[in-house]
Amino acid sequence: DVKVTQSSRYLVKRTGEKVFLECVQDMDHENMFWYRQDPGLGLRLIYFSYDVKMKEKGDIPEGYSVSREKKERFSLILESASTNQTSMYLCASSFRGKWQETQYFGPGTRLLVL
Amino acid sequence: SQQGEEDPQALSIQEGENATMNCSYKTSINNLQWYRQNSGRGLVHLILIRSNEREKHSGRLRVTLDTSKKSSSLLITASRAADTASYFCATAPRGATNKLIFGTGTLLAVQP
DSSP states (O other): OOOEEESOSEEEEOTTOOEEEEEEESSOOSEEEEEEEETTTEEEEEEEESSTTOOEEOSOOTTEEEEEEETTEEEEEESSOOGGGOEEEEEEEEOOOSSOOOOEEOOOEEEEEO | OOSOEEEOSEEEEETTSOEEEEEEOSSOEEEEEEEEEOTTSOEEEEEEEETTOSEEEETTEEEEEETTTTEEEEEEOSOOGGGOEEEEEEEEETTOTTOOEEOOOEEEEEEO
8 A cells, every 4th residue: 555654743833933844655656746735725736746856836836845855755845934834734646657647645734833 | 726626515415325526627638536535634546537538436436527518526326424525626637747736625524
């Protein structure tokens, strides 16, 4: 079974802090994704990576950066957390096939920025 | 605006009844996928239907795809209380390699 793990289920941070969210997958997937989920807005793509050290902006990259130094690990960084970044953050991974393949999700990190 | 729009936003049924959710989208797609999310958890993939397929079954799930109307439906037959969750459609736009675009979801409540 594919397993995608996220470093924290719940996180509370102060405005201005640097926040690291870690995601690890164990299925040798090429693609990894970070989404945020807010009520009424569904899932919105922040960044994705299709290979080590490669990244592409999603729909809402402002205020975020990412790092992919190893194939199995994809980190989301909030350089200076703000209250409007309070949200549920979901990591996912997939094979890089000819077309868009099934994505496998982690359990999510609920981040509260005070 | 969202590529995938689910309808209805919320649905409440009795155990044993069927539940139908619809998804409409705007652009050409390679495939369409349905996911389930239990409260406060990650999403779980349910079924994928490719653009050249019209209907697909998996257990109690039936998915249809009408590319001429740019719409899909998910039918859950003989629902159970454990089916209570949010259901999302995700479209794989043609030309947008590797990305899925998720809708805002349908919240299904199955009353025991």
